[in-house]
Amino acid sequence: MKAATTSETAEREARRNRIRLMQGNEACAEGALAAGCRFFAGYPITPSSEIGEYLALHLPRVGGNFIQMEDEIASMAAIIGASLAGVKSMTATSGPGFSLKQENLGFACIAEIPCVVVNVMRGGPSTGLPTGPSQGDFMQARWGTHGDHPIVVLAPYSVREVFTETIRAFNLSESFRTPVILLMDEVLAHMREKVILPEPAECPAVDRLRPTGPPEAYLPYASDRDVSPLAPFGSGYRFHVTGLYHDETGFPTGSPAKIRQQMERLMGKMERGAGQIQRFELTGAVSGGSDPVDTLVVAYGSTARAAKHAVGEARQSKRSVALFRPVTLWPFPEAAIRQVSGSVRRVVVPEMSLGQLAGEVQKCIPPKAELRRVNRVDGIPIAPEEILDAIVA
Amino acid sequence: MANRIEVRFSGSGGQGIILSGVILAEAAAIYDNKNAVQSQSYGPEARGGASKAEVIISDGDIDYPKATNIDILLALTQVACDKYTPDLKEGGVLIVDSQEVLAIPEGNFRAYSIPIFRLAQEKVGKRIVANIIALGALVGLTGVVSRKALEEAVLSRVPRGTEDLNLTALRAGFEEAERLQRAEA
Numbered sequence: 001m002k003a004a005t006t007s008e009t010a011e012r013e014a015r016r017n018r019i020r021l022m023q024g025n026e027a028c029a030e031g032a033l034a035a036g037c038r039f040f041a042g043y044p045i046t047p048s049s050e051i052g053e054y055l056a057l058h059l060p061r062v063g064g065n066f067i068q069m070e071d072e073i074a075s076m077a078a079i080i081g082a083s084l085a086g087v088k089s090m091t092a093t094s095g096p097g098f099s100l101k102q103e104n105l106g107f108a109c110i111a112e113i114p115c116v117v118v119n120v121m122r123g124g125p126s127t128g129l130p131t132g133p134s135q136g137d138f139m140q141a142r143w144g145t146h147g148d149h150p151i152v153v154l155a156p157y158s159v160r161e162v163f164t165e166t167i168r169a170f171n172l173s174e175s176f177r178t179p180v181i182l183l184m185d186e187v188l189a190h191m192r193e194k195v196i197l198p199e200p201a202e203c204p205a206v207d208r209l210r211p212t213g214p215p216e217a218y219l220p221y222a223s224d225r226d227v228s229p230l231a232p233f234g235s236g237y238r239f240h241v242t243g244l245y246h247d248e249t250g251f252p253t254g255s256p257a258k259i260r261q262q263m264e265r266l267m268g269k270m271e272r273g274a275g276q277i278q279r280f281e282l283t284g285a286v287s288g289g290s291d292p293v294d295t296l297v298v299a300y301g302s303t304a305r306a307a308k309h310a311v312g313e314a315r316q317s318k319r320s321v322a323l324f325r326p327v328t329l330w331p332f333p334e335a336a337i338r339q340v341s342g343s344v345r346r347v348v349v350p351e352m353s354l355g356q357l358a359g360e361v362q363k364c365i366p367p368k369a370e371l372r373r374v375n376r377v378d379g380i381p382i383a384p385e386e387i388l389d390a391i392v393a
Numbered sequence: 394m395a396n397r398i399e400v401r402f403s404g405s406g407g408q409g410i411i412l413s414g415v416i417l418a419e420a421a422a423i424y425d426n427k428n429a430v431q432s433q434s435y436g437p438e439a440r441g442g443a444s445k446a447e448v449i450i451s452d453g454d455i456d457y458p459k460a461t462n463i464d465i466l467l468a469l470t471q472v473a474c475d476k477y478t479p480d481l482k483e484g485g486v487l488i489v490d491s492q493e494v495l496a497i498p499e500g501n502f503r504a505y506s507i508p509i510f511r512l513a514q515e516k517v518g519k520r521i522v523a524n525i526i527a528l529g530a531l532v533g534l535t536g537v538v539s540r541k542a543l544e545e546a547v548l549s550r551v552p553r554g555t556e557d558l559n560l561t562a563l564r565a566g567f568e569e570a571e572r573l574q575r576a577e578a
Contacts, residue, residue, distance in 0.1 A: 021419045021429065131435055191458050192415060192431040194422035302458070309456040384457050 025050035031166025038064035039089040041078035047186040048120035051092040072097035076104035086232025092118035106145035114173035120189040132379025133186035135352040150270040152180040153330040159193035171206035187302035226269035284322030294320035310387035337364040350374035399460035404469030409524030414446025424542030522562035529566020
């Protein structure tokens with residue numbers, strides 16, 4: 001029986017070690033390590049700097065590498081290169097740096113190179129409000145780089161979710177061979193919260209497919225499937241990578257038929273994978289249930305915490321209110337919002353930007369529903385009372 | 394929202410405001426086994442700008458991580474005191490440094506004026522431990538976390554080799570709280 005007691009003690013000890021007061025940025029770095037990230041390149045910028053700082057310390061301990069690059073453009077290029085060499089890679093930045101990364105981000109989209117880009121939003125445009133929170137990059141995260149392109153954007157709202165969504169960001173980027181943006185805000189990034197980290201078995205890491213057939217038959221962009229295996233450079237599978245439109249082999253093409261085929265596959269892989277990519281949380285009554293929703297609140301990130309508080313208070317005073325919290329921002333969960341908002345009278349959209357999310361929500365709700373915006377761009381997070389006012393007034 | 398307690402530490406950059414918040418939150422979350430969230434706001438300056446840290450402690454879930462109706466306010470500058478005292482709830486506790494804050498605003502709260510910086514200099518010989526003295530006084534006066542939890546949290550956060558120094562500071566804070574409570578009784 002002594003052995004059992006020892007193992008129980010060890011289990012308790014292990015659990016205690018998983019209870020931490022952890023900062024959002026730290027949880028992001030821990031999530032990256034748990035997902036198998038072994039390369040980080042970045043340039044420090046408030047409010048994201050702690051991610052790089054933490055990884056600079058911890059990556060070498062697990063055999064990974066950290067490089068502080070000369071700027072954000074080079075950082076993005078470096079993680080693309082590392083990923084092509086077969087290493088899971090990440091960079092982290094904030095608005096001004098995210099702007100600089102856009103060109104190379106587009107390259108990763110069209111060349112289908114898995115990587116994770118963290119953008120901890122701060123006030124903008126330009127250098128804006130470095131230490132203040134914002135959600136002003138909602139649209140930039142989707143359309144910051146030019147041209148039609150697929151992208152996945154995830155937005156956690158708690159420190160624990162930062163950890164699990166960072167792992168999911170890597171897993172989706174590997175599964176779909178696409179860059180994934182982890183969109184955070186200053187409140188979440190700098191907030192410390194009690195977390196009990198999940199066991200590694202609860203969040204398994206997913207690795208990209210690798211080719212197994214003869215190297216001369218390898219097609220890095222095969223048109224008969226959504227996602228082709230990706231060979232690490234140097235593994236004997238020689239192929240071409242370019243930002244130009246390319247055919248199945250990766251070499252540039254000007255053939256309209258081949259371009260159409262590749263672009264339809266590129267965009268289609270996200271549409272067909274939406275079910276796997278999209279995650280959201282619905283709190284409160286559901287449309288069509290015994291308690292039809294009168295008012296729907298849609299919010300993400302740290303603003304969703306204020307919204308949850310407000311919805312909780314409104315429901316205590318017998319209001320029929322629900323909160324729809326998208327965790328996956330892009331592809332935008334249109335179908336899910338359409339479904340829950342079918343019979344609502346009012347939709348409240350609080351965001352630390354001037355209507356970027358509201359515009360997208362507007363497209364999904366019945367025309368007769370009243371849309372109320374709650375906006376702040378002054379560096380002050382939206383308080384529960386402001387949302388409650390919009391719900392009840 | 395059960396038993397939600399809101400604490401705000403305020404002063405200027407370099408006073409250890411944010412570290413105080415982190416230590417209190419760790420005391421509550423890890424050593425007292427409650428739920429806690431700590432957040433902060435600060436200016437772009439490394440020193441001298443306004444600094445604010447907030448800790449929410451609860452037995453249940455904490456949705457909104459910021460303080461709106463404050464139970465306990467520590468103010469280490471007059472500016473911070475004037476700015477944040479209106480956010481104190483009725484019957485709340487205000488703790489200020491007696492050298493830095495000369496005018497305590499009127500209001501329905503308990504105010505304690507403590508020579509935090511002077512105690513740091515006299516009892517520990519280092520002004521830098523003022524935030525730890527303030528934490529000791531705050532916990533001694535309010536019992537927002539247990540003294541044991543606070544002690545463990547301080548020891549786990551401070552740089553190695555400074556444990557005794559910080560414990561001396563913490564106890565100076567506890568003693569000051571006891572002195573004030575005896576005077577009140």
